[in-house]
Amino acid sequence: MTKLAQKIDVLLAEVESMALSRESTRQREAAREARWQKVADRWISLAAKASDLMSPEEDQRVSEAILRSDDGPYRGWISDLASGRCRLPQLSAETMKQLMLAWLSPLVDAYMNAAICASCGLEYPKCKLPPVSDWKLLPGKQPGVGEPPWYDLPEFFTSCPHCGSILQGQGMDWPHLIDMKSYPWMQLDGYVGKQTEENNRNG
Ligand SMILES: [Zn+2]
Numbered sequence: 001m002t003k004l005a006q007k008i009d010v011l012l013a014e015v016e017s018m019a020l021s022r023e024s025t026r027q028r029e030a031a032r033e034a035r036w037q038k039v040a041d042r043w044i045s046l047a048a049k050a051s052d053l054m055s056p057e058e059d060q061r062v063s064e065a066i067l068r069s070d071d072g073p074y075r076g077w078i079s080d081l082a083s084g085r086c087r088l089p090q091l092s093a094e095t096m097k098q099l100m101l102a103w104l105s106p107l108v109d110a111y112m113n114a115a116i117c118a119s120c121g122l123e124y125p126k127c128k129l130p131p132v133s134d135w136k137l138l139p140g141k142q143p144g145v146g147e148p149p150w151y152d153l154p155e156f157f158t159s160c161p162h163c164g165s166i167l168q169g170q171g172m173d174w175p176h177l178i179d180m181k182s183y184p185w186m187q188l189d190g191y192v193g194k195q196t197e198e199n200n201r202n203g
Contacts (some may be wrong), residue, residue, distance in 0.1 A: 042190060050096035051097075076113060086116045120163040121186070130154075136152045137151060148169045155167075179195075
């Protein structure tokens with residue numbers, strides 16, 4: 001075989017492998033899209049069941065929040081579901097109601113507003129913290145010594161409203177750290193999957 005023919009062979013092999021890799025990326029994307037559709041449908045169906053348990057006043061506030069086209073209170077949660085930073089387990093209607101109402105609270109922290117249950121992957125809202133100077137130590141605790149919590153701080157949920165795990169220390173995580181981590185709940189239904197490199201490159 002001449003050198004030129006060898007080069008062409010290598011080139012053809014490269015082109016073929018690129019085409020195969022594009023194809024498998026497309027398949028992964030299609031599977032991810034199908035999982036997202038299921039998660040979105042679950043969210044909508046849970047919201048409808050939760051709404052049946054709400055007072056007319058609560059239902060009104062939730063509907064207005066859902067219909068807001070701007071940065072509504074559920075946007076961060078839904079966006080984290082879509083980008084694979086949390087999971088939507090098959091919640092009870094009562095749990096969905098508690099979560100939907102908590103997200104509407106004026107006490108939701110504007111910055112670190114969400115955390116994730118390390119056991120089931122559910123995202124939940126975090127409460128605004130008082131200034132550090134006002135933090136009170138829990139009885140018998142020293143800061144940074146032993147297991148948290150060390151301070152008596154306001155929380156919407158101290159244990160997961162779905163699976164009951166304690167949401168402290170290793171029991172919880174932050175959405176922006178999830179991309180780099182692997183949790184058993186990522187294998188369960190209600191999880192879209194991590195964004196592929198392709199997705200990240202496209203923004
Ligand atoms: Zn949980």
